[in-house]
Amino acid sequence: MEKVCVVGCGAISKVHIEAIKNCKNAVLYGLCDIDENKNEIAIDNSVKLYNDFEDVIKDNEIDAVHICTPHYLHFEMIKKSLKHGKKVVCEKPAVMTKEQFTELQNIKGIENVCFVMQNRLNRSVKELKKIIENKSLGKITGINTTLFWRRTKEYYNSGKWRGKWATEGGGVLINQAIHTLDLMSYLVGEIKSVKTNMTNFSLEDCIEVEDTCVSYIMFQNDLKGIFFATNANAENDDVEISVYFEKGTAKCVFGKLFVNGNELCENEKAIVGKNYWGNMHEKLISDYYENNKYFNVYEIENSMYAVFAMYESAKQNGKEIFVEK
Numbered sequence: 001m002e003k004v005c006v007v008g009c010g011a012i013s014k015v016h017i018e019a020i021k022n023c024k025n026a027v028l029y030g031l032c033d034i035d036e037n038k039n040e041i042a043i044d045n046s047v048k049l050y051n052d053f054e055d056v057i058k059d060n061e062i063d064a065v066h067i068c069t070p071h072y073l074h075f076e077m078i079k080k081s082l083k084h085g086k087k088v089v090c091e092k093p094a095v096m097t098k099e100q101f102t103e104l105q106n107i108k109g110i111e112n113v114c115f116v117m118q119n120r121l122n123r124s125v126k127e128l129k130k131i132i133e134n135k136s137l138g139k140i141t142g143i144n145t146t147l148f149w150r151r152t153k154e155y156y157n158s159g160k161w162r163g164k165w166a167t168e169g170g171g172v173l174i175n176q177a178i179h180t181l182d183l184m185s186y187l188v189g190e191i192k193s194v195k196t197n198m199t200n201f202s203l204e205d206c207i208e209v210e211d212t213c214v215s216y217i218m219f220q221n222d223l224k225g226i227f228f229a230t231n232a233n234a235e236n237d238d239v240e241i242s243v244y245f246e247k248g249t250a251k252c253v254f255g256k257l258f259v260n261g262n263e264l265c266e267n268e269k270a271i272v273g274k275n276y277w278g279n280m281h282e283k284l285i286s287d288y289y290e291n292n293k294y295f296n297v298y299e300i301e302n303s304m305y306a307v308f309a310m311y312e313s314a315k316q317n318g319k320e321i322f323v324e325k
């Protein structure tokens with residue numbers, strides 16, 4: 001039985017705690033947060049509470065650490081956890097910069113770290129991947145994704161780390177739409193280059209980072225795609241992924257997969273947390289502890305480098321930037 005400590009007891013931690021509770025090979029041993037009030041989410045008195053991450057990694061009783069902290073802490077926390085021989089599950093984004101990601105790949109034990117890209121396990125995504133792989137609709141001719149969400153001032157003020165380059169590492173792209181970009185690479189193939197524009201439409205008085213990102217994406221197999229993500233919409237609309245084939249169109253939207261307009265399947269409903277986080281943390285975490293199956297650093301490499309290429313392209317006014325180490 002793996003003894004797990006969840007580090008960072010904010011919004012997403014509840015989903016991890018529930019998943020660990022339902023996992024056969026893992027038990028919630030500890031919770032760590034610098035804010036003592038946050039530890040009250042402990043499910044019972046047997047859970048050990050920590051306020052300092054250093055105490056977590058030095059505790060030999062702890063086998064695994066779940067990193068659910070703000071983005072700027074992921075890099076150091078992954079490194080330190082591995083140095084102390086812990087298993088690691090890390091929330092997205094793995095890290096905040098290209099340099100950090102490259103360094104991460106050379107760290108001893110990094111291949112054992114599970115990165116949380118839970119949307120790859122959504123039923124609609126799995127079925128869409130099958131259609132792509134078995135070519136039942138022929139070859140892909142293009143892909144288009146949209147994320148029209150709303151993040152208010154209150155949201156950004158809910159955590160000091162949000163909305164700042166130094167602590168969030170970016171805005172809608174690296175935080176909310178990273179899943180969508182990751183699915184583009186996961187489904188269609190390696191992203192080769194990007195031409196990106198970013199702007200801050202509606203939150204200039206509140207955040208430094210982009211609230212909107214639009215990108216023209218070129219894949220290794222010469223396919224083209226469009227990616228549009230914004231936190232400046234009037235409401236949280238559904239993320240839409242449309243894949244165009246020689247013989248029709250497949251769309252993931254409203255948590256469902258439609259093929260040529262016909263509903264093929266529906267995602268599992270979220271039980272804990274926000275609907276748009278989906279319900280796949282539990283599967284991802286149980287797969288890690290029970291079946292040693294997970295998305296490792298090499299499997300998220302292309303989408304992570306694509307994120308960094310998109311920031312670089314936006315900095316250079318939409319110049320084509322190649323996705324490379």
Ligand SMILES: NC(=O)c1ccc[n+]([C@@H]2O[C@H](COP(=O)([O-])OP(=O)(O)OC[C@H]3O[C@@H](n4cnc5c(N)ncnc54)[C@H](O)[C@@H]3O)[C@@H](O)[C@H]2O)c1
Binds near residue numbers: 009010051159
């Ligand atoms: N996979 C998903 O769909 C998904 C969804 C939401 C959030 N996330 C990710 O989860 C992470 C956390 O996001 P959140 O929304 O829960 O943030 P949050 O601000 O609600 O929670 C972060 C927590 O970390 C704590 N913390 C800060 N510094 C710490 C330290 N040094 N040691 C221990 N605890 C510390 C804070 O006090 C806070 O309680 C982010 O990386 C975010 O992108 C992923």
